[in-house]
Amino acid sequence: MLKSHRFALIGCVVATLASAGDEFKPTFGNVMLEFASRYSTLYYSAKASNWELAKYELHEFVEVQEIAEAVRPKHKDQLKEFEDKHVSKLEKDIEKKDWESFKKDFAQTTKACNKCHQDSGYSFIHYKLPSHGVEFLKMELDKK
Numbered sequence: 001m002l003k004s005h006r007f008a009l010i011g012c013v014v015a016t017l018a019s020a021g022d023e024f025k026p027t028f029g030n031v032m033l034e035f036a037s038r039y040s041t042l043y044y045s046a047k048a049s050n051w052e053l054a055k056y057e058l059h060e061f062v063e064v065q066e067i068a069e070a071v072r073p074k075h076k077d078q079l080k081e082f083e084d085k086h087v088s089k090l091e092k093d094i095e096k097k098d099w100e101s102f103k104k105d106f107a108q109t110t111k112a113c114n115k116c117h118q119d120s121g122y123s124f125i126h127y128k129l130p131s132h133g134v135e136f137l138k139m140e141l142d143k144k
């Protein structure tokens with residue numbers, strides 16, 4: 001009797017811990033906000049020819065994408081396609097430090113962001129580039 005109670009208690013603690021674990025999982029919306037922030041910084045760092053920052057932001061962006069895939073596995077294929085078709089082009093532009101090509105590919109990528117929102121039933125979520133980069137990061141490198 002006492003023993004079964006103890007097992008019931010352990011079961012309860014395990015269930016509580018498991019659900020607490022779930023609570024700490026980011027939502028897809030959380031992940032998307034970081035996506036949007038890094039994506040905007042990506043644009044303004046490339047524009048300022050701070051290619052090192054652009055490279056860093058794109059790297060972090062891909063990591064965020066992996067979190068998105070884990071949080072919402074049903075979007076995994078769309079996200080992979082998005083990476084293969086668009087993110088890979090931005091990567092090459094950054095490598096070549098080619099702002100003109102980056103600008104074009106960025107515009108196409110933005111269309112793909114919003115197409116996915118539309119296809120997922122969120123056509124009211126339309127990303128637009130902010131008028132400047134985040135205030136807390138310097139986009140231009142100091143001229144030496």
Ligand code: HEC
Pocket residue numbers: 027028029030032033035036039075078079082109110112113114116117120122125127
């Ligand atoms: C796999 C499809 C997909 C792709 C690709 C995608 N999104 Fe999203 N995004 C969503 C979905 C779905 C939501 C709605 C949030 C939810 O489902 O919880 C969303 C929400 C958002 C939001 C609103 C977050 C909030 O809670 O206010 C922003 C901002 C956003 N996305 C930006 C972007 C940007 C920028 C890109 C491209 C760089 C992008 N998204 C690419 C599917 C996508």
